[in-house]
Amino acid sequence: MEKNNEEVLLKIDHLCQYFKMGKSELKAVDDVSFDIKKGEVFGLVGESGCGKTTTGRSIIKLYNVTSGNIYFKGVRIGAGIRSYKNAIEKARAEYNEKKTAGLSAEEDARLKKELDAFVGEQKAAIKAAKYDQKNCDKEYAQQRVAQVKEKYEPLLAKAAPAEKEKLAKEYKNELRKAKNTKLVTQIQMIFQDPIASLDPRLTVREIIAEGLIIQGERDKEVIDRKVYEMLEMVGLVREHASRYPHEFSGGQRQRIGVARSIIMNPDMIIADEPVSALDVSVQAQVINLLNELREKFGLTILFVAHDLSVVKYFSDRIGVMYFGKLVEMAPSDELFKNPLHPYTKSLLSAIPLPDPIYEKQRVRIVYNPLAEHDYTVDKPSLREIKPGHFIQCNEAEYKKYMEELK
Ligand SMILES: Nc1ncnc2c1ncn2[C@@H]1O[C@H](COP(=O)(O)OP(=O)(O)O)[C@@H](O)[C@H]1O
Numbered sequence: 001m002e003k004n005n006e007e008v009l010l011k012i013d014h015l016c017q018y019f020k021m022g023k024s025e026l027k028a029v030d031d032v033s034f035d036i037k038k039g040e041v042f043g044l045v046g047e048s049g050c051g052k053t054t055t056g057r058s059i060i061k062l063y064n065v066t067s068g069n070i071y072f073k074g075v076r077i078g079a080g081i082r083s084y085k086n087a088i089e090k091a092r093a094e095y096n097e098k099k100t101a102g103l104s105a106e107e108d109a110r111l112k113k114e115l116d117a118f119v120g121e122q123k124a125a126i127k128a129a130k131y132d133q134k135n136c137d138k139e140y141a142q143q144r145v146a147q148v149k150e151k152y153e154p155l156l157a158k159a160a161p162a163e164k165e166k167l168a169k170e171y172k173n174e175l176r177k178a179k180n181t182k183l184v185t186q187i188q189m190i191f192q193d194p195i196a197s198l199d200p201r202l203t204v205r206e207i208i209a210e211g212l213i214i215q216g217e218r219d220k221e222v223i224d225r226k227v228y229e230m231l232e233m234v235g236l237v238r239e240h241a242s243r244y245p246h247e248f249s250g251g252q253r254q255r256i257g258v259a260r261s262i263i264m265n266p267d268m269i270i271a272d273e274p275v276s277a278l279d280v281s282v283q284a285q286v287i288n289l290l291n292e293l294r295e296k297f298g299l300t301i302l303f304v305a306h307d308l309s310v311v312k313y314f315s316d317r318i319g320v321m322y323f324g325k326l327v328e329m330a331p332s333d334e335l336f337k338n339p340l341h342p343y344t345k346s347l348l349s350a351i352p353l354p355d356p357i358y359e360k361q362r363v364r365i366v367y368n369p370l371a372e373h374d375y376t377v378d379k380p381s382l383r384e385i386k387p388g389h390f391i392q393c394n395e396a397e398y399k400k401y402m403e404e405l406k
């Protein structure tokens with residue numbers, strides 16, 4: 001299985017997620033790369049439809065990735081094959097072109113050999129990608145099963161006869177859970193719409209416990225205890241367990257959504273616009289709750305928002321997305337101090353401040369990509385303009401931004 005740097009909790013590497021739209025394709029996420037370190041809050045920002053949710057859903061494997069890789073805890077959990085297929089096609093076309101133009105027998109043999117070797121490499125990469133995409137959870141479960149066995153078998157061997165039965169039951173329970181573990185359940189997603197994301201026919205207890213039960217927990221006492229613990233942790237009370245989602249306010253529903261994620265004891269939370277549907281007065285409460293949980297559990301958070309004001313104080317680093325592309329990425333302070341990409345500037349100009357004088361003068365900058373960039377010849381890519389500050393630009397723009405930074 002392909003491995004990667006383990007200090008980085010999540011690594012997105014040239015992720016592409018394309019959707020078929022009749023004959024054409026919609027590039028919802030197009031060559032996006034970023035890392036999230038353990039314990040970090042990474043804000044992903046951009047207007048509606050730019051691909052934020054698709055990025056999140058790709059990470060938790062709700063889609064098969066078109067191209068690129070996703071690594072979690074160093075294990076490749078998502079891998080697409082399109083880039084390899086394209087590379088094969090391109091290499092074949094190049095060879096055919098040369099052959100048509102005329103090659104000596106000797107040259108032809110050499111190029112053909114090179115081509116075959118290259119195609120072989122790409123095919124091996126495709127095979128490995130398909131394998132990882134399919135088997136990452138299975139291998140992880142096998143590891144967990146081995147750990148449980150290692151823990152319980154010696155215990156059982158030396159247990160007194162009176163304890164044996166209880167221990168054996170516990171062992172069986174743990175073994176079942178280990179077999180059911182999926183690496184991706186350590187990444188939990190909190191959704192934008194707390195109404196649509198909670199099943200109205202289930203009680204709060206059933207909603208919060210669902211993941212545990214899927215994971216193989218059968219002990220009703222354990223389930224109840226954990227559900228109550230979670231309810232209290234998110235600022236609700238145990239009496240709420242027997243009620244239904246419609247009996248709660250928007251903010252409370254989002255707390256239920258948070259409890260449902262946290263009960264899985266995740267390493268990482270993807271919070272997809274968790275406060276966008278809430279009243280402004282309630283937004284801060286939910287953000288504070290996430291902040292508390294982050295500190296308590298050392299959670300790593302991918303926080304998705306459509307405007308910068310929400311992520312400003314909460315994120316360590318921010319990535320700005322526009323139409324499927326990451327256009328700028330930097331530590332939060334840096335992004336607010338030295339925004340370079342015109343789209344980032346436009347997002348910043350949209351943040352209202354509680355200052356009437358400033359508000360009177362505030363001019364919203366409108367981003368018009370066609371007027372801003374000339375990418376007809378020199379194509380853009382994501383470049384590091386100063387340590388940790390990345391920007392999507394071509395050579396001419398890079399020079400211009402460098403000047404601006406001075
Ligand atoms: N399952 C899907 N099938 C086809 N198109 C989709 C699908 N999901 C999202 N899209 C499209 O992909 C683009 C990005 O959507 P999304 O990731 O939801 O954006 P955001 O979360 O930033 O608002 C949009 O144009 C959307 O219509």
Ligand SMILES: [Mg+2]
Pocket residue numbers: 049052053054272273
């Ligand atoms: Mg979305």
